[in-house]
Amino acid sequence: MKKSGFVSIIGRPNVGKSTLLNQFLGEKLAITSNKPQTTRNRIQGIYTNEKGQIVFIDTPGIHKPSHKLGEYMVKAASTTIGDVDLILLLVEPRRPGKEDLMIIDQVKKVGADTFLIINKIDTIPKVNLLECINTYKDLYSFQEIVPICAFKGDGVRELQDLIFAYLPEGPGFFPDDMITDQPERQLVAEYIREKALYVLDQEIPHGIAVVIDTFAEREDKAIVDINATIICEKESHKPIIIGKQGATIREIGSQARREIERLLGMQVNLKLWVKVKERWRDSEFLVKNFGFDKKEL
Numbered sequence: 001m002k003k004s005g006f007v008s009i010i011g012r013p014n015v016g017k018s019t020l021l022n023q024f025l026g027e028k029l030a031i032t033s034n035k036p037q038t039t040r041n042r043i044q045g046i047y048t049n050e051k052g053q054i055v056f057i058d059t060p061g062i063h064k065p066s067h068k069l070g071e072y073m074v075k076a077a078s079t080t081i082g083d084v085d086l087i088l089l090l091v092e093p094r095r096p097g098k099e100d101l102m103i104i105d106q107v108k109k110v111g112a113d114t115f116l117i118i119n120k121i122d123t124i125p126k127v128n129l130l131e132c133i134n135t136y137k138d139l140y141s142f143q144e145i146v147p148i149c150a151f152k153g154d155g156v157r158e159l160q161d162l163i164f165a166y167l168p169e170g171p172g173f174f175p176d177d178m179i180t181d182q183p184e185r186q187l188v189a190e191y192i193r194e195k196a197l198y199v200l201d202q203e204i205p206h207g208i209a210v211v212i213d214t215f216a217e218r219e220d221k222a223i224v225d226i227n228a229t230i231i232c233e234k235e236s237h238k239p240i241i242i243g244k245q246g247a248t249i250r251e252i253g254s255q256a257r258r259e260i261e262r263l264l265g266m267q268v269n270l271k272l273w274v275k276v277k278e279r280w281r282d283s284e285f286l287v288k289n290f291g292f293d294k295k296e297l
Helices: 017-025 068-078 098-110 126-137 156-166 184-200 237-242 244-264 284-289
Strands: 003-010 043-049 052-058 086-091 114-118 144-147 209-217 223-232 267-276
Touching: 003 017, 017 043, 017 052, 017 086, 017 156, 052 156, 086 098, 086 156, 114 126, 114 156, 126 144, 144 156, 184 209, 184 223, 184 237, 184 244, 223 237, 223 244, 237 244, 237 267, 244 267
Parallel strands: 003 052, 003 086, 086 114, 114 144, 223 267
Antiparallel strands: 043 052, 209 223
């Protein structure tokens, strides 16, 4: 009998949740960067093999929010904890910080089966890893403690086998060839935002959003025309995003176009614009308008 179930990937910002999801799927689904709080929505990734189906839910990092967008992100992460068959709590191989302890307290309240996943084990000596394991053992009765390196894929297949061992028997929830429930428009917007984070590096903080204005496939050719707007919070950010003679926004568009063409399997004509919406992350109306509606969680 095959197995199936829902598995939530949780943890504080920048511990590698999206990287782990992409490794599970063997496909790039969730965007990644070295900046914390890259993921803003819950993303469902669907993995199916001969053993059954795992529906992974990648969540934003749980943190103390400082604006309306942050409140949405924390609610998006927290609401998944009680609605799944298994929780994967990702941590780094070091002593638990305040955010780690806060998340463990939430897990205790739910009482769901939880694996502790110690990521980035390639960054420390083995003796330090053992100390980390022993420290976390004293905090909660985890069903399994699994050291991995999500970036390299070390330990990921073994973790996958353990997950199937804990899931209930039952049919899959989605078709076998489906890897996500996310609309293409949302994935496209996220790919553009990811490339903006990479290209802009430290120049622009997390105060950008991407809105897809038009998304239309041509009738006579296998080409998709996409118009998108990068939203920033300050007038001073706009010329930085555009760059000298438009060089920066062209580079963002060029990198994003390659990712989008891989996703859609056809040629993409991508055009980008930049608009300023002052302090949009503090506006409940704008946060909701840009696709982050707490009522939909």
